[in-house]
Amino acid sequence: MKPLQLALIGLGTVGTGVAKILTEHAERTSRRAGRPIEIRHAVVKNPDKPREIELPAGVVHTDVDKAINDPEVDVVVELIGGISPAREIVLNALKAGKSVVTANKALMCEYGDELFPVAREHGCTIGFEAAVAGGVPIVSGIGQALSGNQVTSIEAILNGTSNFILTRMLDADISYEEAVSEAQALGYAEADPAMDVDGTDAAQKLSLLMLLAGGTRIRPADFTRQGIDRLDLADLQYADELGYAVKLLAIAKLIDDRLEMHVQPTLVKYGRPLSAVDGPQNMIVVEADAVGKVWFAGPGAGMMPTASAVMADIIDAATGRAAETFRTLDLFGEGEPRELVPPSDVRMRYYFRFHVEDRPHVLADIADILGRNKISLASVMQHEAPEVEEGEIDSPFVVPLVVMTHHATEGQVGSAEKELMKLAALRNPWVRMAVAD
Amino acid sequence: MKPLQLALIGLGTVGTGVAKILTEHAERTSRRAGRPIEIRHAVVKNPDKPREIELPAGVVHTDVDKAINDPEVDVVVELIGGISPAREIVLNALKAGKSVVTANKALMCEYGDELFPVAREHGCTIGFEAAVAGGVPIVSGIGQALSGNQVTSIEAILNGTSNFILTRMLDADISYEEAVSEAQALGYAEADPAMDVDGTDAAQKLSLLMLLAGGTRIRPADFTRQGIDRLDLADLQYADELGYAVKLLAIAKLIDDRLEMHVQPTLVKYGRPLSAVDGPQNMIVVEADAVGKVWFAGPGAGMMPTASAVMADIIDAATGRAAETFRTLDLFGEGEPRELVPPSDVRMRYYFRFHVEDRPHVLADIADILGRNKISLASVMQHEAPEVEEGEIDSPFVVPLVVMTHHATEGQVGSAEKELMKLAALRNPWVRMAVAD
Numbered sequence: 001m002k003p004l005q006l007a008l009i010g011l012g013t014v015g016t017g018v019a020k021i022l023t024e025h026a027e028r029t030s031r032r033a034g035r036p037i038e039i040r041h042a043v044v045k046n047p048d049k050p051r052e053i054e055l056p057a058g059v060v061h062t063d064v065d066k067a068i069n070d071p072e073v074d075v076v077v078e079l080i081g082g083i084s085p086a087r088e089i090v091l092n093a094l095k096a097g098k099s100v101v102t103a104n105k106a107l108m109c110e111y112g113d114e115l116f117p118v119a120r121e122h123g124c125t126i127g128f129e130a131a132v133a134g135g136v137p138i139v140s141g142i143g144q145a146l147s148g149n150q151v152t153s154i155e156a157i158l159n160g161t162s163n164f165i166l167t168r169m170l171d172a173d174i175s176y177e178e179a180v181s182e183a184q185a186l187g188y189a190e191a192d193p194a195m196d197v198d199g200t201d202a203a204q205k206l207s208l209l210m211l212l213a214g215g216t217r218i219r220p221a222d223f224t225r226q227g228i229d230r231l232d233l234a235d236l237q238y239a240d241e242l243g244y245a246v247k248l249l250a251i252a253k254l255i256d257d258r259l260e261m262h263v264q265p266t267l268v269k270y271g272r273p274l275s276a277v278d279g280p281q282n283m284i285v286v287e288a289d290a291v292g293k294v295w296f297a298g299p300g301a302g303m304m305p306t307a308s309a310v311m312a313d314i315i316d317a318a319t320g321r322a323a324e325t326f327r328t329l330d331l332f333g334e335g336e337p338r339e340l341v342p343p344s345d346v347r348m349r350y351y352f353r354f355h356v357e358d359r360p361h362v363l364a365d366i367a368d369i370l371g372r373n374k375i376s377l378a379s380v381m382q383h384e385a386p387e388v389e390e391g392e393i394d395s396p397f398v399v400p401l402v403v404m405t406h407h408a409t410e411g412q413v414g415s416a417e418k419e420l421m422k423l424a425a426l427r428n429p430w431v432r433m434a435v436a437d
Numbered sequence: 438m439k440p441l442q443l444a445l446i447g448l449g450t451v452g453t454g455v456a457k458i459l460t461e462h463a464e465r466t467s468r469r470a471g472r473p474i475e476i477r478h479a480v481v482k483n484p485d486k487p488r489e490i491e492l493p494a495g496v497v498h499t500d501v502d503k504a505i506n507d508p509e510v511d512v513v514v515e516l517i518g519g520i521s522p523a524r525e526i527v528l529n530a531l532k533a534g535k536s537v538v539t540a541n542k543a544l545m546c547e548y549g550d551e552l553f554p555v556a557r558e559h560g561c562t563i564g565f566e567a568a569v570a571g572g573v574p575i576v577s578g579i580g581q582a583l584s585g586n587q588v589t590s591i592e593a594i595l596n597g598t599s600n601f602i603l604t605r606m607l608d609a610d611i612s613y614e615e616a617v618s619e620a621q622a623l624g625y626a627e628a629d630p631a632m633d634v635d636g637t638d639a640a641q642k643l644s645l646l647m648l649l650a651g652g653t654r655i656r657p658a659d660f661t662r663q664g665i666d667r668l669d670l671a672d673l674q675y676a677d678e679l680g681y682a683v684k685l686l687a688i689a690k691l692i693d694d695r696l697e698m699h700v701q702p703t704l705v706k707y708g709r710p711l712s713a714v715d716g717p718q719n720m721i722v723v724e725a726d727a728v729g730k731v732w733f734a735g736p737g738a739g740m741m742p743t744a745s746a747v748m749a750d751i752i753d754a755a756t757g758r759a760a761e762t763f764r765t766l767d768l769f770g771e772g773e774p775r776e777l778v779p780p781s782d783v784r785m786r787y788y789f790r791f792h793v794e795d796r797p798h799v800l801a802d803i804a805d806i807l808g809r810n811k812i813s814l815a816s817v818m819q820h821e822a823p824e825v826e827e828g829e830i831d832s833p834f835v836v837p838l839v840v841m842t843h844h845a846t847e848g849q850v851g852s853a854e855k856e857l858m859k860l861a862a863l864r865n866p867w868v869r870m871a872v873a874d
Contacts, residue, residue, distance in 0.1 A: 017727070021585055021727055025587070028587065029585065031765075031767065032584045032585075032765060032766075032767075033584075033765065034761075034764060034765040129582070135727075135728035135729065135731060136731060137578055137582030137583065137731070140577065140581065140582050141574055141578070141582070144577065144749065144752075144753070144758070145566070145574030145577050145578070145749050146574065146745065146749070147469045147470075147748070147749055147752045148458055148466065148469075148744070148745050148747075148748025148749055148751070148752060149745055149748075150462070150465065271713075273710065273713065273734075276708075276710065276713070283732075288745070289741075290454070290458055290572075290741040290742070290744055290745035290748070291572035291735060291736065291741065291742045291745035291746075292572065292735065292736050292739075292741070292742055293735060293736070294572060294573060294574070294733075294734070294735035294736075295720075295732065295733070295734040295735060296731075296732070296733060297710075297731070297732040298728060298729065298730060298731035298732060299728065299729050299730070299731075302729075304726075304727045304728065304729070305727070305728045305729055307585070307727055308583065308585050308586055308725070308727035308728035309728075310585075311584070311585025311586075311727070312581065312582050312583070312584055312585055314585070315581075315584045315585060316581070319761040319762070319764070319765050320761040321581070321758045321761045321762060324471075324756040324757040324758040324761065325756070325758060327471060327756070328468075328469060328470065328471040328756050329469075330468065330469075
């Protein structure tokens with residue numbers, strides 16, 4: 001059978017991984033794909049840069065247009081990331097009749113509605129297994145393996161950088177800043193880790209997963225998104241003491257045909273599999289009407305794990321499976337439009353760490369405000385403050401007071417917080433995190 | 438597009454689940470399959486039996502041949518289980534040009550090499566996602582999603598019945614027999630649970646997974662297989678005290694291009710995800726050369742989870758994906774023949790519980806025999822026996838002595854055991870289990 005001809009756009013970490021598999025395991029790959037797979041072009045910025053992988057002369061060059069307009073090319077593999085020029089390259093490739101495989105979650109999330117119709121119009125496909133959770137096959141998992149189901153909830157750790165940082169802070173007793181430096185030194189975080197630690201990356205991935213799960217497109221800008229970049233080690237330690245791990249949790253739930261979605265640092269009870277996902281790993285817990293709960297976990301990033309996912313899409317394109325999947329997977333099509341539960345109606349449990357002056361009636365005042373807003377307390381933790389004689393120092397000690405609530409709506413909590421702000425014995429700002437049991 | 442016409446053979450638990458999804462979610466299913474899916478025949482033993490699901494008149498009948506020879510039928514869904522008459526039905530269906538979807542691991546494992554060539558000859562496909570790990574999409578996971586990889590090891594809990602029994606024994610402090618009765622009462626175990634608890638079921642599933650992972654066919658009869666049916670609660674408790682869960686673990690490892698395979702009760706260290714899989718759940722940990730480690734977990738059996746897997750195969754058949762997968766998945770073809778590591782060369786750690794007479798030098802004698810066979814001790818646990826004056830009773834107390842070894846080959850252990858049998862102070866039989874760190 002005729003070989004499948006690829007144009008790799010980008011030969012960075014993931015591109016090198018893909019090229020490695022294709023050159024080092026050519027026989028195995030061609031057997032599984034039903035035909036040989038050849039790299040016809042590898043487009044790079046600097047062709048003279050020394051590389052881990054040697055490709056035949058003429059393959060590595062800088063001319064994107066030449067690559068995507070080559071009539072011999074079947075599939076363009078976009079591995080440069082970011083929106084521009086990735087968007088233009090993918091658009092031009094589709095218009096030239098090439099199917100696309102990409103690891104670019106930002107592009108899929110933000111411009112999928114532009115790209116998918118172009119692909120359909122030109123009889124091409126787009127594969128993006130590598131765009132969510134790296135080596136974990138969750139795109140095919142939800143899009144194909146669970147296609148007999150209606151997915152009713154997704155709870156996931158989708159950002160390995162954040163998970164590494166949270167794991168290290170607690171394990172090594174270090175600050176957020178120190179853990180970020182470690183993550184950068186180990187290659188788990190970019191020089192500018194903003195998109196990872198502010199929740200954007202996880203929100204884009206969650207948005208894509210919900211699109212796969214029900215054709216429902218909710219943009220990251222439309223749901224609550226909070227990162228780990230304002231977390232204190234102290235809160236991880238209090239949570240630990242209370243029996244919870246703090247994870248950057250991406251949650252989407254179908255509630256009476258409306259969708260609840262948010263990405264935020266969340267307390268997860270020890271004993272639940274999600275609480276035990278450490279370091280740069282990802283885990284996706286999918287609940288669906290027929291199967292019940294299914295867990296997928298593995299490396300969420302990295303050269304070879306991501307290359308593994310890209311290879312799955314390339315092999316799917318080679319066998320012809322991708323065409324069948326793309327035809328029936330109603331992505332960015334009419335889908336099943338669903339309303340978002342307004343943030344103020346989202347019901348969760350909450351963790352608060354207040355800074356209170358160590359004087360009488362403070363706890364009573366806080367409990368009164370929460371109670372009048374229908375928020376009941378599940379537990380309270382206040383460590384003993386040093387004993388001080390009245391008048392011995394000028395101002396009272398400020399001590400941490402940790403409160404866990406029962407379920408309450410975000411609206412109730414917001415209105416309680418307005419009242420709390422008026423309490424003289426309570427210092428601003430306090431810490432609030434969601435709790436997932 | 439023309440509807441896909443099904444003949445369901447068997448309308449028991451799983452068949453009813455499939456019929457439920459197809460009738461209750463017809464619109465959703467047809468959207469995902471790209472065409473409507475219709476049940477044209479549902480062949481049962483007793484058409485008058487009251488059923489959970491109502492099908493149109495004429496659909497439910499007892500005539501298998503009529504169903505599989507109906508020219509309108511596209512796919513025969515075999516859900517009666519067992520070898521006969523399932524084998525004949527599947528063979529006849531394939532010969533009549535019908536593709537087959539089945540949940541029958543015994544049939545796939547024992548007769549796949551007969552059935553797959555017949556399917557290819559007649560241009561049909563066989564889907565068996567439901568045959569391994571129920572609702573967990575591990576067949577497509579290994580066969581498709583990880584197709585860019587060489588799988589190098591599989592460690593798995595594949596039998597939910599055994600896992601439920603082991604979980605209940607330790608949690609409820611009950612005997613093996615009591616836990617089996619509970620499992621039967623809850624529908625987790627058959628009236629005759631032999632195939633589940635003696636390791637046969639897990640061995641058949643492991644054999645199928647290794648076939649998917651590398652085209653290597655090792656029959657369950659050719660590797661070590663031991664069930665949970667001779668386990669004592671005491672050993673689960675000693676293991677727990679030492680920090681290990683006892684699981685019926687199915688392991689396959691590629692070692693220097695040879696395969697190590699076995700299914701046996703195995704100690705798994707607490708903290709590892711496999712140790713935390715409780716009740717009737719399954720988990721498969723796949724290690725592969727590109728992706729590293731990936732975890733899949735979920736319900737290993739039950740009406741709707743298994744129906745979910747069957748539906749995935751039916752939808753794959755409807756879209757046309759199944760044909761592409763079947764063409765390139767070299768199952769029961771030439772594959773990559775691999776030698777099995779002889780059982781005597783398999784290296785593991787071991788747990789022993791000896792029954793020893795409480796008198797001097799017994800431990801020294803045991804340690805000496807193990808040591809001379811190059812087996813070194815990792816830990817020893819002997820609880821204090823009551824103090825007895827010499828001559829006070831006729832014979833010495835028999836006390837349990839628990840020994841954990843470092844890595845040793847099965848051959849070394851076997852030869853040590855021959856010597857141990859001669860020790861007068863050691864009562865027969867003793868307990869030996871493998872340890873996976």
